Amino acid sequence: MRRHTIDTETDSTVPTLIAVAALAGVSKSTASRVINGSSQVTPEAVASVTAAVEQLHYVPNRAARSLVRRRAQTIAMVIPQRTAEFFADPYFAEVIQGAAMYASSTDYTLTLLIESDVDPDKTRRFLTGGNVDGALVLSHHTSMQAYAKLSASLPVVFGVRALEETTPPGHVVDVDNVEAGALATRRLVEAGRTRIATITGPLGTAAGIDRRAGWRRALLEAGLEPGPEEEGDFTPTSGARAMERLLADGRQVDAVFAASAQMATGALGVLRDRGIPVPTRIAMTSVDNNVFAVDAYPALTTVDLRTAEKGALLVQTLHRLIAGEDVPEMTTIPCELVGRASV
Amino acid sequence: MRRHTIDTETDSTVPTLIAVAALAGVSKSTASRVINGSSQVTPEAVASVTAAVEQLHYVPNRAARSLVRRRAQTIAMVIPQRTAEFFADPYFAEVIQGAAMYASSTDYTLTLLIESDVDPDKTRRFLTGGNVDGALVLSHHTSMQAYAKLSASLPVVFGVRALEETTPPGHVVDVDNVEAGALATRRLVEAGRTRIATITGPLGTAAGIDRRAGWRRALLEAGLEPGPEEEGDFTPTSGARAMERLLADGRQVDAVFAASAQMATGALGVLRDRGIPVPTRIAMTSVDNNVFAVDAYPALTTVDLRTAEKGALLVQTLHRLIAGEDVPEMTTIPCELVGRASV
DNA sequence: CTGAAAGCGCTTACAG
């Protein structure tokens, strides 16, 4: 079917614009215009160049293009090295996946940049050295102020709101964690539960703080007294310990909102060991619709954070910023409750 | 402390080689030589250029450098789109982390390339279009033959051995999965177990096949009859179902080797529900030293696959290949048993 | 609408 391409496949040199132009019978300039979708070309030129590109499997050289356009056509996903747990959490992996997938559909390339603990300045130099057109910062852990300063020299979009005030404030794409906590808690209220405890995330993170705030809000809305709360760190083990503490001094709770599915899994394990039936005696809801939520027993009613979508939106927002568009500082992703067996 | 840098920080243009040369009082050529570590420069030249680089925060323009060197200074991590589960598995996330971390220490940049299902050729074009110096392929799912052909035009390293024969054979960096299965099984043998079943991974993957082979080998070595086996797909749920099947017809097993920690977690849940004590009645070992293994109850004795190290080794091997070094086709990563409470 | 020319920021023979 493509017999004639054997030649070009065996010779390993990559075809150049000149080759395309020659084959199409036009100048480099015209070939370039066609390839870049300029309107100032005749249909004939378009046809012949397109055919030549096809035939030669021509792909523009990114380096050359970047050089003249003064655009790297690359965006960086910055990841702090200290967060080994960063990757252990399926949440981040999913964000990265969504971002990479979206980036694949554009002219931009997504580079994974691990910020060295020993030389954080190396990362900054790379970012501000013109090798990247923009950066995505997901970190929960590093001071955002350090990155906020970056925004001065480079478009930056954050995947999490700042805890402190930063200057400049910076652009953020995130789910509404308050709403997530409220949604999950309201479900418990609707089920007729009245003593609703929470296992919070780390209260040093925006997600931890906000989901807890949502829990409180939902309870107050319903005229209920906020039940007891115990802090976890998003891992299953911490959820188990928190559940034990909740059970310890005989505080009678009939429902628990766990701020992550991983913690809910740990909590469910404790309840199972104690022979406390779920959801009959204690109902549970959580946040994160991942493997932990699906494989929990009983399967968890939880809030889907649209994580892959968030990754895509991060990239999209960064694109707009790079293009000089006026982008709102805050982009909020709607979340939704997914009903399962735990309530 | 760096008061004088205020100027360079406020003006947003990135310094160029010419600026460095001017400040250092040498030509572009000499500046370039110093920056690239040429030996043909006087110590004075080195000193003045280094100082200038420091002062200006100079970072070479990658595009320009790539253009002249005819090297993209970029390697791609190719990920098939259909594998949504790819990212759900902490294993892959850890490989990517290891790879990105190692890459950060080199001049190469790691690009995440999601292979579009609708247009897989787009990925191939990108890869063979000279935009990348080499590629890493982790896929369990796509036919490796498709990628093997890639090796003809581009250095490629695989993170998993081919199931079928491929031409050319290709370079592989992977853990010895047979050994992993054998290690985990031998531990059960040493504990005095004699009826050792296995929950295998999908038998359409190298990891599934090889870990099962290791289990058999260890049993035969010990003069034991291979116990019953049930196939899973590496997820907790599949592990639970497999455990139920194992228990179903009263086959008396006193130990189970689960080919992944996720499956072991599911299996443990079933045993817990049935009131079968672990490890006293049934001991269990697995493969993967991740959050599932640590947070299982009881915590799992499992095989550490050195996953982050694998990621680093993938990149390192690819570098060697790009540099034209003679690299062995197969690089095997040693794995090791981590003892916990499940046996 | 098209082509010749300049130039993006580097590296590297080449001559000195």
Added chain:
DNA sequence: CTGAAAGCGCTTACAG
């Protein structure tokens, strides 16, 4: 050891 010059593969005013 050093500098002037050419050139990597593109895009884009500029003149026609």
